[in-house]
Amino acid sequence: MTCITKKRDDVEEYVHDYLRKAAYLRTYANVIHALPDENSWPNVQFKTLLPPLRKRRAGRPRLSRRRGATEPARVQRSVGFRCSKCQQTGHNSRTCKEIEKKWNPLLDKGRDIM
Ligand SMILES: [Zn+2]
Numbered sequence: 001m002t003c004i005t006k007k008r009d010d011v012e013e014y015v016h017d018y019l020r021k022a023a024y025l026r027t028y029a030n031v032i033h034a035l036p037d038e039n040s041w042p043n044v045q046f047k048t049l050l051p052p053l054r055k056r057r058a059g060r061p062r063l064s065r066r067r068g069a070t071e072p073a074r075v076q077r078s079v080g081f082r083c084s085k086c087q088q089t090g091h092n093s094r095t096c097k098e099i100e101k102k103w104n105p106l107l108d109k110g111r112d113i114m
Contacts, residue, residue: 004011017023067073082089086098 001011004014064074080089081092083091083096083098084093085096088098091097
């Protein structure tokens with residue numbers, strides 16, 4: 001596009017005739033009939049065509065779809081999780097140390113027991 005405009009040529013001259021509106025209108029100028037119901041199809045003596053057999057690949061199947069080279073990477077939607085016990089960020093309730101301190105005074109090093 002840049003080269004065409006630099007040459008001061010008309011961009012539309014570079015578009016193929018197949019992609020023009022006139023070609024589209026010619027394509028659909030005649031009536032295109034819908035296929036009749038499957039019951040009215042002729043009965044042919046061929047084997048039923050089946051899809052190709054797929055071999056199972058080694059390893060665990062991927063859970064996420066492979067993205068194309070030009071496709072943008074998946075957006076991380078995590079907004080930062082918060083511990084439900086102490087409401088602090090950086091850990092969750094299973095790895096929370098705050099509750100343990102309250103329950104087990106031995107873990108609280110600053111205090112003297114006995
Ligand atoms: Zn916590």
